[in-house]
Amino acid sequence: MKRMALVEVKNLSFCYPNGYQAVDDVSFTIEAGENIAIVGQNGAGKTTTVKMLNGLTKPGSGDVLINGESTKNYTTAQMARRVGYVFQNPDDQIFNATVYKEIEYGLKKMKVGMGECERRIKDAAELTGMTKYLETNPYDLPLSMRKFVTIASVIASNCDVMIFDEPTAGQDLDGLKILSDLNRVLTARGKAIVTITHDMEFVADNYDRVIVMCQKKIIADGRTKDVFFQKDIMEKAMLKQPALVRIATGIGMQENTLDVKMAAAYIRQNLR
Amino acid sequence: MDSIKITDLTYRYPTADEDVLRHVSLSVEKGQLCAVVGANGSGKTTLCNAIRGFVPKFYKGEISGEVLVNGKDVQREEIGITALEVGFVFQNPFTQISGITDTVYEELAYGLENMGVEPAEIERRVEEIMGLTKIEAFRDRDPYQLSGGQQQRVALAAVLVMNQDVFVIDEPTSQLDPQSTDDVFEIIRLMKNMGKTIVLVEHKMEQIAEYADKVVVMDQGQIVLEGTPEEVFSDPRCEEYHIRLPQCTRIALELKKEGIGFEKLPVTVQETVETIQAITGAGKDGQERKG
Numbered sequence: 224m225k226r227m228a229l230v231e232v233k234n235l236s237f238c239y240p241n242g243y244q245a246v247d248d249v250s251f252t253i254e255a256g257e258n259i260a261i262v263g264q265n266g267a268g269k270t271t272t273v274k275m276l277n278g279l280t281k282p283g284s285g286d287v288l289i290n291g292e293s294t295k296n297y298t299t300a301q302m303a304r305r306v307g308y309v310f311q312n313p314d315d316q317i318f319n320a321t322v323y324k325e326i327e328y329g330l331k332k333m334k335v336g337m338g339e340c341e342r343r344i345k346d347a348a349e350l351t352g353m354t355k356y357l358e359t360n361p362y363d364l365p366l367s368m369r370k371f372v373t374i375a376s377v378i379a380s381n382c383d384v385m386i387f388d389e390p391t392a393g394q395d396l397d398g399l400k401i402l403s404d405l406n407r408v409l410t411a412r413g414k415a416i417v418t419i420t421h422d423m424e425f426v427a428d429n430y431d432r433v434i435v436m437c438q439k440k441i442i443a444d445g446r447t448k449d450v451f452f453q454k455d456i457m458e459k460a461m462l463k464q465p466a467l468v469r470i471a472t473g474i475g476m477q478e479n480t481l482d483v484k485m486a487a488a489y490i491r492q493n494l495r
Numbered sequence: 496m497d498s499i500k501i502t503d504l505t506y507r508y509p510t511a512d513e514d515v516l517r518h519v520s521l522s523v524e525k526g527q528l529c530a531v532v533g534a535n536g537s538g539k540t541t542l543c544n545a546i547r548g549f550v551p552k553f554y555k556g557e558i559s560g561e562v563l564v565n566g567k568d569v570q571r572e573e574i575g576i577t578a579l580e581v582g583f584v585f586q587n588p589f590t591q592i593s594g595i596t597d598t599v600y601e602e603l604a605y606g607l608e609n610m611g612v613e614p615a616e617i618e619r620r621v622e623e624i625m626g627l628t629k630i631e632a633f634r635d636r637d638p639y640q641l642s643g644g645q646q647q648r649v650a651l652a653a654v655l656v657m658n659q660d661v662f663v664i665d666e667p668t669s670q671l672d673p674q675s676t677d678d679v680f681e682i683i684r685l686m687k688n689m690g691k692t693i694v695l696v697e698h699k700m701e702q703i704a705e706y707a708d709k710v711v712v713m714d715q716g717q718i719v720l721e722g723t724p725e726e727v728f729s730d731p732r733c734e735e736y737h738i739r740l741p742q743c744t745r746i747a748l749e750l751k752k753e754g755i756g757f758e759k760l761p762v763t764v765q766e767t768v769e770t771i772q773a774i775t776g777a778g779k780d781g782q783e784r785k786g
Binding site: 267366494 | 534535536586587589643673677698737738739742743750752753754764771775
């Protein structure tokens with residue numbers, strides 16, 4: 224018998240009440256411990272797809288199975304324990320007076336015990352660089368850091384699947400480093416991370432697998448290295464290959480790599 | 496003449512214990528695109544607010560030094576008058592969009608209506624800018640019903656339509672996909688060609704390398720590096736100031752470490768390919784990549 228995937232998305236489609244079709248027949252699976260990037264143009268259907276993973280948006284047709292069971296059988300509260308979603312705009316989900324209370328809020332709703340609650344908040348704050356801001360009002364933090372407040376809340380909820388919608392937007396180098404590190408720690412803990420982003424260099428540096436969406440459909444799902452070197456797919460999705468890929472293509476490199484050091488070593492070896 | 500001239504500007508927010516801008520001096524010539532980069536919290540947005548006069552007029556606080564826009568002292572001028580000279584695009588499109596209009600078209604017309612522009616002229620300008628920024632397709636939609644990226648283009652368009660001489664643009668592409676990011680930079684290039692002076696806060700170094708005339712790096716409220724993209728990105732202190740170098744520059748620096756030097760640091764893909772070809776002869780004799 225085939226091993227059961229953590230999440231199985233089967234032929235998902237969604238049409239908004241006004242008749243606008245946002246997602247058209249999308250299927251993929253997610254394993255525990257996987258780190259997946261979803262890329263595509265604005266309006267390609269990325270956010271609608273991931274919202275259907277945690278039930279914020281009910282699938283129009285098709286199904287999402289978590290541990291083999293259809294999410295149609297879960298309540299929204301039950302779903303929230305399995306799939307956590309970090310909104311694109313952090314201000315859509317922040318409403319508590321301190322960072323600590325914001326992270327604590329969901330845990331209280333889930334009736335997590337006090338000691339465990341504290342432990343999880345401390346852990347989530349450390350992973351997101353929020354430790355020194357726990358008593359700060361989230362709205363006194365810049366937008367890029369408010370995003371980490373919302374990420375911390377989802378980490379603390381300890382879901383099996385965590386979805387980050389555009390966490391790279393507006394991040395500086397330090398923010399990207401925090402993000403990269405927390406992805407690594409969480410996947411090592413067996414969490415599945417799904418990240419929507421427009422930052423192709425960040426994807427090249429941090430994700431083994433990438434899903435490319437274009438006009439409501441998935442047009443590629445595979446190893447990032449393989450996908451990013453396919454110019455036709457990237458162009459069809461109106462995405463830009465990372466500079467390294469364009470350079471490698473430009474100089475006729477015979478090896479697909481997304482690693483700057485490896486590319487430099489290749490160029491040196493091929494000096495004449 | 497310099498469009499923007501900032502001299503020894505120091506500023507502290509009302510409740511803060513420290514200065515957020517410290518002895519900042521900066522000149523931007525007419526028609527120049529000046530990119531401001533640096534870690535979050537280094538003072539980039541505050542600097543933008545000082546050029547627009549929001550600092551100190553809206554935010555209050557203590558200020559010393561001078562900001563001249565087109566020769567006029569922003570701190571002495573009415574904030575509404577400065578609005579006619581400086582177009583300001585907020586970092587967060589959710590903040591920028593007025594919330595009182597029902598359609599994208601009305602959102603673009605709103606500022607012009609407030610300035611008492613003739614209806615025929617409003618229509619002409621709104622149509623022109625919608626075309627330029629490629630937002631005609633959602634002209635009749637509610638701005639708040641658009642995706643983050645679409646809202647960001649509407650926010651930019653709503654400021655462009657005002658047609659000031661100087662534009663301060665704070666992270667206009669943070670929510671945008673790569674294609675729309677390039678579209679925005681093409682709009683910015685167009686504005687530059689029209690002689691507009693632009694101060695741009697942006698984290699996307701690849702585009703900065705390609706489009707900016709001048710880059711200033713901020714760190715802890717100070718301007719710590721200033722120069723052309725080549726000059727700034729080749730400065731080893733970029734690392735210390737947490738600047739994410741363009742991938743091209745990272746490859747070039749890595750090659751340097753491998754003992755392969757070159758006179759001028761390439762900062763765009765085209766330059767990098769040419770530089771590597773010049774050194775290695777790669778890709779010159781018709782060798783093709785395997786599929």
